[in-house]
Amino acid sequence: MSNQGVLVIAETKDGKLAGVTKEALAIGAKLAHGGVGGKVSALAIGTGTDAIAKELIAHGASDVYTFENADLAKYQPDAYVQVAEKAIATVHPKVVLMGQTDSGRDLLPKLGLKHHGSVTPDCVELGFADGKLTSAKPVYGGNARSIFASGAAMHFAAIRAKAFEAAPRNDGHQGAVHKLDVHLDQAKVKVKVTEVKKQESTGIRLEDAAVVVSGGRGLGGPEPFKKLEELAKILGGAVGASRAVCDAGWLPATFQVGLTGKTVTPDLYIAVAISGASQHMAGCSGAKTIIAINKDKDSNIFKESRYGVVGDWNEVLPSFIEMCRELRGS
Numbered sequence: 001m002s003n004q005g006v007l008v009i010a011e012t013k014d015g016k017l018a019g020v021t022k023e024a025l026a027i028g029a030k031l032a033h034g035g036v037g038g039k040v041s042a043l044a045i046g047t048g049t050d051a052i053a054k055e056l057i058a059h060g061a062s063d064v065y066t067f068e069n070a071d072l073a074k075y076q077p078d079a080y081v082q083v084a085e086k087a088i089a090t091v092h093p094k095v096v097l098m099g100q101t102d103s104g105r106d107l108l109p110k111l112g113l114k115h116h117g118s119v120t121p122d123c124v125e126l127g128f129a130d131g132k133l134t135s136a137k138p139v140y141g142g143n144a145r146s147i148f149a150s151g152a153a154m155h156f157a158a159i160r161a162k163a164f165e166a167a168p169r170n171d172g173h174q175g176a177v178h179k180l181d182v183h184l185d186q187a188k189v190k191v192k193v194t195e196v197k198k199q200e201s202t203g204i205r206l207e208d209a210a211v212v213v214s215g216g217r218g219l220g221g222p223e224p225f226k227k228l229e230e231l232a233k234i235l236g237g238a239v240g241a242s243r244a245v246c247d248a249g250w251l252p253a254t255f256q257v258g259l260t261g262k263t264v265t266p267d268l269y270i271a272v273a274i275s276g277a278s279q280h281m282a283g284c285s286g287a288k289t290i291i292a293i294n295k296d297k298d299s300n301i302f303k304e305s306r307y308g309v310v311g312d313w314n315e316v317l318p319s320f321i322e323m324c325r326e327l328r329g330s
C-alpha cells in the first residue's frame, strides 16, 4: 500500500504547536489536493499529545497519530526515528513534511535514507506535478533559487519557517486521533538529549513581531542598540540585527535576520545602518514595508526599501524616535 497522502511530523514550542507545523499542514493540504492525493495526517510525539492532536486537527489534519511518552518530551533522535518509522508504516505517506528546524534537519534525512526517498531541506516552495514533487530552495547565499523535481516513491521535505502561510484555525474541522503502539528498542538508542538550554529573552519574539527594528555594522558597536530597543518599544516591536553585528558579538546570534538567521515577515521592517546584502534580505524581504536609514545613497538597501533616509543614523534616529513617540502618545 502506498501514496496515502502527506504526513506532517509535528513540533512544539513551549508546549504549544509550532508555527512551522501549522505552515506544513497548510502546504500539505495543498499538495494532497494538488496531485499527491490522499489525506493530511500528522504525528505528535512526547507529552500533552491529546491537546496537540486537537490543535493539529483544527489546523487541517484529518488523522493524528500520537505517541505519549514523557521521556520523549524533548526531541530524542534515535527514539523519534522509531516512532516516525511506525507512523510511516501505518500511514504509507507519499510525502513527509517537517520544519527546517534543529529536529527537522536531523530526523528527515534519517527517515529519507531508510526509505530511499528524496530529501529536500529548506524548501520555500513545494508543488506536485506529473508524479513528481517539485521544490525550491535558496542557493548561492540567497541570490538564486534551485528548483528540484523528484520522481522518487517517497519524499521528505523540510520547510523553511514563514515561507508558507498557515491556514486559519478551524475548530469545526473533524479528524480522528489514533494512539500508536510502539515498543521502543533501547538498544537502538545511541544518542540521548539530556538538556536543552534556553536563552532568556524579554518582549515580543522577533519571528512574531509586527514591527522589527534591525541594526547593522554601521551602528559601530553594541551601545546604539539601546536606541533601537527604545524605538522598538514605542512601536510595539522587536529588535533584529545583521550577521555582521552578531558575528562581532554585539548581540547574540538569536537576533540575526537573514539566510543563516531568522526569517521575519513583519508589517514594518526598519533597517538602520544595514547595507542590504542579499543574505540579509533573504530573511526580511517578506516584510510588507521596509524603511532604511543609511548614509550611503548607493547602498543596496535603498533598492529594497519603500522609504529611505540618506543620512547618519546618529542624526536621523533621535528625531525619528521623538516623532514616533509623539505620534504614539507614549
Ligand SMILES: Cc1cc2nc3c(=O)[nH]c(=O)nc-3n(C[C@H](O)[C@H](O)[C@H](O)COP(=O)(O)OP(=O)(O)OC[C@H]3O[C@@H](n4cnc5c(N)ncnc54)[C@H](O)[C@@H]3O)c2cc1C
Pocket: 141, 215, 216, 217, 218, 219, 241, 242, 243, 244, 245, 256, 257, 258, 259, 260, 261, 262, 272, 273, 274, 275, 276, 277, 278, 279, 280, 283, 293, 294, 295, 296, 299, 311, 312, 313, 314
Ligand atoms: C553564506 C552566507 C550567509 C550569510 N547569512 C547572513 C544572514 O543571515 N544575515 C545577514 O545579515 N548577513 C548574512 N551574511 C553576511 C552578508 O553578506 C553581509 O556581510 C552582512 O549582512 C553585512 O551586514 P551589515 O549590512 O550590517 O554590514 P555592512 O555590509 O558593513 O554595512 C554597513 C552599512 O551601514 C552603513 N553605515 C555606516 N555608518 C553609518 C552611519 N553612521 N549611519 C548610517 N549608515 C551607516 C554603511 O553605508 C553600510 O551600508 C551571510 C553571508 C554569507 C556568505
